[in-house]
Amino acid sequence: MQENITSFQREQLEKALKLFIEAFRDYIVEILSREYGEADWAVKYKAALKPEHQLNWEREKAKGRSARDMIDYTHLRNFALQFKHSAALKADFQEDVHVLPTRLSDIYYKIRNRIRHDEETIPKDDYIQFWLHLRAIARAIKNPSLIEALKTLENDDAMKHTTTEVPTRLAEVSPAETPTGRHNEYALQKQIVEVPRASLFLPILVRGQKAHVVHLCEADVVNNRPVRGFIFEQSGHSITLFSLIENTYQGRDTTHAKGKCQLKEVRVEDKTLTVVLEQNEVSPQPNINAPQGIKALYRQESLVVECSVEMAFDKIVFQLWVNDKSYTGEIQTHFAPPQLISDVAMDFGSEASQIVVHTRGRGETLRRFPLLKEMQEQFYKELQGPFHQEDTSEKERLDTEKGFFRSQIFIRQKDAVFFKQTQPNAHQANDLVCTLTKKGDIDNLRKTHFLIANPKLAHLGAYGNFEIQFKDTSSNELGSQKNDFGELVTDIQQAIIYHFLHTILGRLDLHAGKTHSRFINIKFLVPNVLDQAAVSNLITQTYQFLRQPQIADIYRIRGIEVGTLSESDASFLGCWQDEAIRxxxxxxxxxxVGKGTTDFSIIESNAQMELSSTYRSGFIGAGNVLTYAFIETVVSAFLGEQATDVLRQKLLRIMTSAFTDIVNQNTFLDIIEGLKQNYRFKGIKPLSALLTAEKREEVVNLVIKSDASSNVLNKINEALEDALKNHKSIADEFGFINNAVQAVADEINQKVAKALHDPTGEKLPNYFHKVILTGRGFLFEPLVAAIRQTFSQTLLPFHTADExxxxxxxxxxxxxxxxxxxNLVGMPRLHTLLYQKATSQAKPQEIINDGQKTSVYTPSDGISEMIHQFKFPNWFGDSKPITKDSDEPAPLAVEKEKIPPPSTSPLLRFLAEGNPIAGTQYRASQHTIGVSGVKYLCEGYNGPLDLMFDGERIWMRTDGGLKALQVPLDFFGGQSMVWKTLFPYFNATAKEHTPIDHSQPDPDDVI
Known part of the structure; x- marks a missing residue:
């Protein structure tokens, strides 16, 4: 791989620089003229320049040059700094207005100056960063012609050079900087991320209970991380603002990895609370002087700052002095009485989403928000149900509250309009994202739209890649004529969430009237398999959306807080009020266990009944596995003795073909779901005995003779409906259902055993006080029975669909x-791979070290074996570590480190100090870092293992600074598999097994 750019790439840079400065000159003239008038914009611009640049400005003016043409690269950073409070600049760049000076500085110093001075070498990393900066700025200033020109230059380069030249050691880019080029370029380039510019990181507990890390920068450095906001309820006698975590701060390199600080001063000025800290390793002072209404004290040797309930600030600024140098960071603060605070919990499910909206201080009963009903009444008044998005399963009809929103989203493929932050149905039939659709319109929709039946996991590749054509370049915020679905999928997911938020906020407006301001506290429930970057991006994007002036003004939002909660942790909290559990x-x-994912948490209570999730993870595969087993049973019953692999695959391809009537496909899946819901061990008959010989023979002949356009699925549906008139379900005549149940149960058991460093599973029956089962997958009673066999009498399931x-x-x-x-998804664990000889029959081993325990784990092959004679797919992937040839010596096992018991919880200790696995050498060729089932690498680094969390990502701390942990690019495929039969609407093939999760399915985390 080249480390420096080629001569052709240098030419592309020169072209891009000329295009960009011309476009940005026009932009500066436009926004300054709008604010100061055409006659005065140049005066204001010149006044913002450095003195030496002002002198040169006058010289050039005397030569007759126009003010517009005198705008140059040397001015741009200063312009962005001086006008960062401009309303126009804020409106266009939003959160990125704070990083604009640095981006313009990078463009000038790292590229333009090198080009101008004919430097022979320009690093490839700087080249990639240059294009990211230019694209982000071009989108912000809304210049479609510039966007298209930049894309053309990049694509020309891509055609001339292989994508292997793109560095793969970099980590993931934020959504705001997602490239808009071809899909394969996108997959590689999205690995790039800006390393934090902060020099120090201050961990705090907001309100004394919510962990957060404040980025502290030197005075002349612009922070490149978003500032988070927090809501403080004005009730009681005082408000706990924050507490330090053991008075500790962290640094970005191993030399300044951590230190202690002490409070020096607290002051209040202009709606800002400033907290001045200084480096001090001595024990904290017992009393601190503070202004009226502020109390600062030490509890258990950690600083706590409180204020009276009448006080309010816009932000808290933290200023830390270390070696006579100041480092500063901040958080936004929103103070509100409880009746103005609306709490929103959003479960953005893979099968059905649900939301609760609750206003504090009113004593209201928690009820699901009627999302579908509200969306129809507010934004789709012309539509009348039934809708695709209605959850009409038999069990849910018993739920008097309803409130589920089925995850069936249609994506327009041609003449699309897409501005992701607009309201639902803003562009009606041309909307790229169609959130609500009539069930009777399916035949028309399939001609123009693509169905995404599981948007929660769409970005992981479940639906492949297809082209989206826009109405024109002005009909989307990227200024594009067309894009691949893979390039837009993250924005599409976010747009769906924005549609939900528009619906919620619209209803709050109707209830509260048009005069009340409000404060919104949002909690997203997320699966355990979601990686850290995805969680942080979800939070950042939601803050950006709600902070926009047009959104905040329309819905009168004065304060926002956004956070996440593990789905399995949330379920446990919901159970905790039961006295049988506490x-x-x-x-x-x-x-x-839901339809698509299985999550689990190991949770401990201490003597004070405080709760900590010591381990959490999950895997793809749950109710879908059981559904597939029923499909296989039906297929085999119809084909009978002729159920060869070839015939089976042909029938399955016909079932899922785009040419097969979609109404028949929906009917078939409804029948399968009914069979699964009504399944019992006794009182049911084999389907083979219920089908007439004539019906079976007719289907077999059609399969043998027909192609995908046949009506074979219609014949199967008719035969099933006739056979099941007096029978609600069918027997497990081929053993597929039992094997599927055991596959899911065994996978859970193996992962929990591994979490406990107990490969044999001997501890499981007596280890837990209670084993609690939640999720609609446990409506399938055989799965409950299979879990019960492992965990004995400790099992405590919840049976009703509603619960x-x-x-x-x-x-x-x-x-x-x-x-x-x-918002940390999991604590990191070190995985050392033991390499086996190629001829060895012994199973490979993996050493797992979480900083407190070390264990050797031998993966089981049970789940990856074919669980029936017809090659049941490998739902959970291969849990074996990578193996290499025998010439490479196996590394020694990591010795168990003797670590004294921490004075705080493992989580707080990690936030305060980082590096939970001390004294270990990391080798990129032999180690991975496991967090919540995802295995990360630190490419190209070999040295001491020193990890830290900056509140956004987990980093490797080295002598030279922070290095990103990344998910390898080949990690995005070939792991957990779910068959597309379960989403049979368009272009699916039964032979294809599609990866829908980029995490390896083992629980490699402790939290």
Whole structure:
């Protein structure tokens, strides 16, 4: 791989620089003329320049040059700094207005100056960063012609050079800087991320309970991380603002990895609370002087700052002095009485989404928000149901509250209009994202739209890649004529969430009237398999959306807080109020099985009944596995003795073909779901015995003779409906259903055993005080029975459909927190791969070190074996570590490190100090870092293992600064598999197994 750019790439840079400065000159003239008038804009611009640049400005003016043409690269950073408070600049760049000076500085110093001075070498990393900066700025200033020109230059380069030249050691880019080029370029380039510019990181507990990390920068450095906001309820006698975590701060390199600080001063000025800290390793002082209404004290040797309930600030600024140098960072603060605070818990499910909206201080009963009904009444008044998005399963009809929103989203493929932050149905038939659709319109929709039946996991490749054509370049915020779905999928996911938020905020307006301001506290329930970058991006994007002036003004939003909560943790909090569960010093296992994902958490209570999730993880595969087993049973019953692999695959391809009538496909899946819901061990008959010989023979002949356009699926549906008139379900005549149940149960058992460093599983029956089952997957009673065999009498399932789905929402409103409400998805663990000889029959081993325990784990092959004679797909992937040839010596096992018991929880200790696995050498060729089932690499680094969390990402701390942990590019495929039969609407093939999760399916995290 080249480390420096080629001569052709240098030519592309020169062209891009000329295009950009011309476009940016016009932009500066436009916004300054708008604010100061055409006659005075140049005066204001010149006044913002450095003195030496002002002198040169006058010289050039005397030569007759126009003011517009005198705008040059040397001015741009200063312009962005001086006008960063401009309303026009803020409106266009939003959160990025704070990083604009640095981006313009990078463009000038790293590229333009090198080009101008004919430097022979320009690093490839700087080249890639240059294009990211230019694209982000071009989109912000809304210049479609510039965007298209830049894309052309990049694509020309891509055609001339292989994509392998793109550095793969970099980590993921934020959505705001997602490239808009071809899909394969996107997959590689999205690995790039800006390293934090902060020099120090101050961990705090907001309100004394929510973990947060404040980025502290030197005075002349612009922070490149978004500032988070927090809501403080004005009730009681005083408000806890924050507490330091053991008075500790962290640094970005190993030399200044951590230190202690002490409070020096607290002051209030212009709606700002400034907290001045200084480096001090001495024990904290007992008393601190503070202004009226502020109390600063030490509890358990950690600083706590409180204020009276009448006080309010716009922000808290932290200023830390280290070696006579000041480092500064801040958080936004929003003070509000409880009746103005609306709490929103959103479960953006893979099968059905649900939301609860609750206003504090009113004593209201928690009820699901009627999302579908509200969206129809507010934005789709012309549509009348039934809708695709209605959850019409038999079990849910018993739920008097309803409120589910089925995840069926249609994406327009031609003549699309897409501005992701607009309201639902803003462009009616041309909307790229069609959130609400009539069930009777399916045949028309399939001609123009693509169905995304699981938007929660769409960015992981479940639907492949297809081209989206826009109405014109002005009909989308990228200024594009067309894009691949893979380039837009993250924005599409976010647009769906924005549609939900528009609907919620619209209803709050109707209830509260047009005069009340409001404060919005949002909690997203997220699966455990979601990686850290995805969680942080979700939070950042939601803040950006709600902070926009047009959104905040329309809905009168004065304060925002956004956070996340593990779905399995939330379910446990919902169960905790049950007296049969509550116990001090107890260990719990909670398993949440939905349709697409299985999540679990190991949770402990201490003597004070405080809760901590010590381990959490999950895998793709749950109710879908069981559904597939029923499909295989039906297929085999119809084909009978002729059920060869070839014939089976042909029938399955016909079922899922785009040419097969979609109404028949929906009917078939409805029948399968009914069979699954009504399945029991006894009182049911084999389908083979219920089908007539004539019906079976007719289907077999059609399969043998027909292609995908046949009506074979219609014949199957008719035969099933006739055979099942007096029977609600069918027997497991081929053993597929039992094997599927055991596959899911065994996968859960193996992962929990691995979490406990117990490969044999001997501890499981007596380890937990209670094992709690939630999620609609446990409506399938054989799965409950299979889990019970492992965990004995400790099992405590919740049976009703309503409780299984709603209990996580109840947990989000429980008032309790797990792991200090942190957005950290998991604690990192070191994985050392033991390489086996190619001829060895021994199973490969993997050493796992979480900083407190070390264990050797031998993966089981059970789940990856074919669980029936017809090659049941490998739903959970291969859990074996990578193996290499025998010439490479196996590394020695990591010795168990003797670590004294921490004075704080493992989570707080990690936030305060980082580096939970001390004394270990990391080798990129032999190690991975596991967090919540995802394995990360630090490419090209070999040295001491020193990890830290900056509140956004987990980093490797080295002598030279921070290095990104990344998910390898080949990690995005070939792992967990789900067959497209379960989403049979368009262009699916039964032979294809599609990866829908980029995490390896093992629980490699402790939190």
């Amino acid at each position: 116990k001090a010093n107890a260990k719990y296992l909670i398993i949440d 299984l789905k709603r209990i996580c929402l109840r947990g989000a409103f429980s008032g309790r927190v797990i792991n200090y409400d942190s």
